[in-house]
Amino acid sequence: MDSSPTVLFRILGLAGSSRRGSYNRxxxxxxxxxxxxxxxxxxxxxxxxxxFYEDLRQHGDPLAVAPLREHVRRADTVIIATPEYNxxxxxxxxxxxxxxxxxxxxxxxxxxx
Numbered sequence: 228m229d230s231s232p233t234v235l236f237r238i239l240g241l242a243g244s245s246r247r248g249s250y251n252r253x254x255x256x257x258x259x260x261x262x263x264x265x266x267x268x269x270x271x272x273x274x275x276x277x278x279f280y281e282d283l284r285q286h287g288d289p290l291a292v293a294p295l296r297e298h299v300r301r302a303d304t305v306i307i308a309t310p311e312y313n314x315x316x317x318x319x320x321x322x323x324x325x326x327x328x329x330x331x332x333x334x335x336x337x338x339x340x
Contacts, residue, residue, distance in 0.1 A: 235265035239302035243320035244311025245275035251308035258306070268306075271298045280325035292326050299327055 240255035252270065259268045259325050276291045299305060316324075 234267045236269045237302050240270040241306045241307045243317045245319050254308045274319045276324045
C-alpha cells in the first residue's frame with residue numbers, strides 16, 4: 228500500500244535563468260518545500276536545452292521541446308520565477324514561451340488535454 232499523499236493540484240515551476248546558482252530556481256525549490264499536502268511543484272530544468280525558436284520552427288518539433296510541452300500539458304498552473312534582463316525577460320525564457328505559444332504548440336497541447 229502506498230502511503231504517499233494524492234496529488235490534487237500540479238504546479239510547474241519555470242526558472243527564467245539557466246545560471247547554476249540562480250536565486251529564481253532557489254525560490255522555486257523553497258516553494259516546493261512549502262507546498263501544502265496534495266500540491267506538487269515540479270521544476271522544469273530543460274529551458275537551457277531548448278533550441279532557438281526562429282532557427283527550427285519550420286522543421287517541426289525538436290526533441291528537446293517535447294518534455295517541456297508535456298510538463299506544461301500536465302500542470303494545472305505554471306509559476307515563472309525570473310530575473311529582469313536588460314529591461315525584459317531572459318532569452319532562455321522568451322525562447323521557451325515562443326515554442327509553447329506557437330499555434331502548432333498550442334493546438335498540440337490543448338488537443339492532448
